[in-house]
Amino acid sequence: MTRFKTFYFIYDADGGIFNKIKYWLNKNILKKNTACELCDISHGKFFVRLEWLDFIRELEKEYKIEVLHRNELPKKIREKNFQYPCVIGETNSELREVFSNAEFRDFENLTNVRELREQFLGKIS
Template sequence: MRNNTELVFVYNADSGIFSSIKDSIHKSISPKTYGCNLCGLTYGKLSMKDEWKTFIKGLTFKTEFLHKDEFKKKYPKYAMTFYPAVFKKEGAQLFPFISADEINKQKSLEELKQLIQNKIQTLQAII
């Protein structure tokens, strides 16, 4: 059963078809210089990885995924955030949950999943 807390994942990429094409090309040509490790770990060339989809569906929290331009528009108070990032949303309030530095240190999807699971376990221990 999911609780009232939501995790908001924010990509370090803008929305839109042209941004998607540009990002896809960048990831293919020079993945080490691509600016969104969250995108790089969770997406293949064209779509979200099945392993990531399954992981997200199994979380005990609702999830929302936003590109940074969408996030800035929806949550202008948090526009100065470093991306990618994950926030914990309770009601209308957002709280930093996983920083850009933490996400960018992950070298594989498995490491990212473990980071998220560890953070959730810590959060659930204090709820």
């Protein structure tokens, strides 16, 4: 079994206050298609979901967790050209995609952290 040491949860959105406001306006006011399925899972209309924070805290008991926007990625991840959103697991020797962009798209109607948690834990155990 693969032993992961770090997980990177990567949003298909840019970080920074201006970009967060722009994303929120495009999604909630202008109703533009700003598909970031991980954003929809981790955040409600205004704030981060408490269930999401609990999930991340649970993972942090055993792993290093990085929750990043696409403009905040370390070079080692950018070089791999993953499609976002995704979850990348890091072992001592490699980066491996644990949840792909396609899998997040299959969560089209998913806004339930519990379902993501169950599927995620099933993949890494």
